[in-house]
Amino acid sequence: MGEESGRSRDFAIAQDTLRGKIRDLEIAATKRELLFYRHFFRHQTWDIGLETMDTSNLRWWGWGTQDQDFSLEGRPAFWPTLQEWLALPREAIERETPPVSLEEISLRPPRLDDPVLASLCKLLGDEAVYTDKLSRVEHAYGKSYCDLVRIRAGHIPAPPDVVVYPADQGHIASLLAWAADRDIAVVPFGGGSSVLGGVEPAPGDRLTITLDLARLDRVLAVDSVSRTARIQAGATGPEVEAQLNAQGFTLGHFPQSFEFSTLGGWIVTRSAGQNSIGYGKIEHMAQAVRVVTPVGIVETKDTPASAAGPSMLQLLLGSEGAYGVVTEATMRIHPLPEVQDYRGILFHSLVDGIAAFRDLMQSKRLRPALIRLSDAPETAAQTVMSHEHRGLRRLTDALAERYLSARGYDPTNGSTLLLLGFDGDSKWVSQQWSAALEICGDHRCLSLGQAVGRAWMRDRYAQPYLRDTLLGHGVMVDTLETATTWSNLMHLYEVMVAAMKGTISTTGGGPGYVMTHISHAYPHGASLYSTFLGCQVDDPDPLVRQAQWRAVKQSATEAILTAGGTLTHHHGIGRDHIPWLEQEIGRVGVRALRSLKQTFDPDDIMNPGILLPPEKRA
């Protein structure tokens, strides 16, 4: 944490060399590699004074890394269509409002005094402790629409005071004890991709340390006989897969945040990946977890099932860092599939698509890896806005369009696109496809082949980059999700879409556009995932824009709960869902979760303000 710098000529040369290396590193794709080198170089700052250098290529103000983007080249219909659908003002399209620069942000200085900071450095090592502006800004928010609205405007009233990167479980246990002694809050941080405020420090006078798990990024052991792997919680999607793939396995967990989110984050939010139908939700994949709580370590048994009372494992999955820090987990893994055969199938309507989806899920014959059904608005958006030479777009061109229309399909108006995929050996996959097409055929469909599947695979992680572009052009855009039984699905769908559209309109967001898909499903029901878009209110104050968003979120959530949907299928509670937690799990349920909180974290240092509503004092 030194600030002393000998600015001799030698140091200048050393600086140049390092800057060159860091520039190379910015091309390196993963955050983790970068962090490794940042740790390394930061450590050097004792000697060469690089302390304030901005080495990261992360988009602290948005999604992912600076070098990536969702390119609108080759998508000529994008802006005109959006303008029409959202009634977006012309100037919003023409003029992009960039985020503020880091320099423009006036950040509250860290509130740790020197002796406390020194004590922390002594505990974890200097190389693990950061109080620089960039680190604190990067860890101030998750990646929700409101987070981005606020951070783009430089509105960061409650950043963490310090960010630490513990090296191991021992460090984490020491840190929690150290923090409890000093009444300092600790926010566990994985990839920081929460969309519900799950990593945001609580406002107020209490000091906050953000605990970034980036250094716990290894697959510790693979049991190829039992098909399980012990994996550290800070490993990102690519780190998990790269290490497992090298041994012939996959975890099969591919959420949209895959490139940046971590195993620990998935576990504490009950995440679902895009292949959850084939590989399960994270709570089905986790066989055991180890959690460091302020009162001690909890390690659940590595066994495929148990009857030893209520499940300790299931009581920790979804705990959002409020009970402790997940440091590692034993995960169920699968052999890498020989082939992945993903194809598009078009249905005349959502009702037909859902009927086919349900039959596919309830068939004993089939084990699909992916099923994803887009409603008509999402199918239309994919068609109109897709690349002119790739994917769905081609279907609307020339001959294709006439052919489709003759068969009664219109991807821009009413038809629904189902993506279906199987992972396995080629013989089995082809048998599965035969059986699947037979089922789909019962519901009138048109097979579009593998090109659509390939296009989806290629772009699957790119969408969040597009959100940054939209925010720069005055578009409000967010997603929400729920789940219900098959028999209640259409009702829930209609009610929630109507609520979103209604409130976008009444909050000055224009007509709004809501598109929905079903991509997590079970024999007994399915999840609904909606993206809603509208015009941002014409007021640059991020809190006004937050209020607009909150109104839509509130009406949608109330509609969901009234219609029998769950508050959340795979995003978690964070801060944003807390107002409805009691409605979801009941008064007694909230008391139960709170009693667990008090047991694991009696001093309330763990991620305060997350998961549970503030306690009503008698």
Added chain:
Amino acid sequence: MGEESGRSRDFAIAQDTLRGKIRDLEIAATKRELLFYRHFFRHQTWDIGLETMDTSNLRWWGWGTQDQDFSLEGRPAFWPTLQEWLALPREAIERETPPVSLEEISLRPPRLDDPVLASLCKLLGDEAVYTDKLSRVEHAYGKSYCDLVRIRAGHIPAPPDVVVYPADQGHIASLLAWAADRDIAVVPFGGGSSVLGGVEPAPGDRLTITLDLARLDRVLAVDSVSRTARIQAGATGPEVEAQLNAQGFTLGHFPQSFEFSTLGGWIVTRSAGQNSIGYGKIEHMAQAVRVVTPVGIVETKDTPASAAGPSMLQLLLGSEGAYGVVTEATMRIHPLPEVQDYRGILFHSLVDGIAAFRDLMQSKRLRPALIRLSDAPETAAQTVMSHEHRGLRRLTDALAERYLSARGYDPTNGSTLLLLGFDGDSKWVSQQWSAALEICGDHRCLSLGQAVGRAWMRDRYAQPYLRDTLLGHGVMVDTLETATTWSNLMHLYEVMVAAMKGTISTTGGGPGYVMTHISHAYPHGASLYSTFLGCQVDDPDPLVRQAQWRAVKQSATEAILTAGGTLTHHHGIGRDHIPWLEQEIGRVGVRALRSLKQTFDPDDIMNPGILLPPEKRA
């Protein structure tokens, strides 16, 4: 509760008529039907004085009903083999010691005074309240070895003071409030088939009410689109299946206790049925539960998955009546299969059988309904002791024996029997069998065909009756179970079997016989289920016999935990597993479960002494 009786001639005739009806009823198989009529007739006692009539055909001193038995006819090798294996004294075989008669038992009178009893009758209705001897004896114990040892000897120091049969959820909520006001303990009771002391009233001065859920026996609703059913917790296996079958569905839960155990009991002990491989363990089948706790009703969301914090559902499954009373659940159901094709397959060794088992579980191609692998001792027992004209016994006869031996198989010495079955439509089942036999063939096996499967199906619920016979002849017999990963399975097996045999011998039980099977399994591991037999110590004192059993249980459990197995895969904790709960889930884990207990049941009225160790006072 009236005792007044007008003994006129008319009444005598009415009595005779009713006695006749009741005699007919004793032939009726299900406990529930009987209870229904008992309620009906008890209610009549106000008028005709049938109060003390013993109408039940339940074996209060053992398993099941009086009219059923495990017949040893046609099994000439049974006693000689058992005598040889266990070194059983000749007199034990020749002389059966029957249980004491009901009249011989000196039962502590109910400790409720008249006003309290009157208040209870007012609350629930007279027809719901029983203080007669038989009712209290029937509800004094579960069905573990120790329970039967004690009850056969008439040793019942802590029977419930009263047994109630509430009619609905409202009754149950009122009862819990009533009991909390009076500091009376409440023991929820389903089928009473706990083998770990889960329904046994706590000793001590506190009054105990046993709450029998027999009247909550209905399937309330079937959602055939979502394939779920809302079912009341007191429904027994046959009641669940009969009501679902009538609508074309099955729950698919067939534990050995199926005929008498209830949905609620399955749920609170995390039960597994014999078809758990095909239909899941109860915690996979339960989509939502409703639980009446002393602080209010908890109802979890009827949704196939949720991310709304730690799972409230999973926190109630396995709660053993210590948090409240499960009154109903929404269960995942399945269409009735067109065919059930179950066959026997013989392997040369346990290692071969396990390798095939694991391959079957890890194949994406297969969805077996049942796989059950018996180790060599269990295969030998089934062979030697089976009926001379049915099942495995026939294999050892004449030609068959020579054929097997030429191929290197010996079902009485080293070979292991695998039962494999598929449920579904006949075409699919036959395809599954082809794929399955290919996999089994990789591990050298001999297909024995469907006769073995049919024999198993026929006798699957009969074994507990045999236990009663064995107890009458001085045999100690009990079962225990655990689970672990595939890679640890053989190690765990060897260690636990050695521990059981060792302790049977050192406690005067002779050489002992331990047989084990694997019938609940997952892609990532499996359960082990052992039956151990030895000679009872030659002391009729049930507490001495209990001590002998406890020594074996203790050494086996410690071996299991040391070798990495779980304390229990599907029996639960009850009273008998409490000493090891902390070793299983950790100190912090126990505190977490206790904090839930204190939240749901602040006055500790729910099933006290079950699930959690007594609190250590500071």
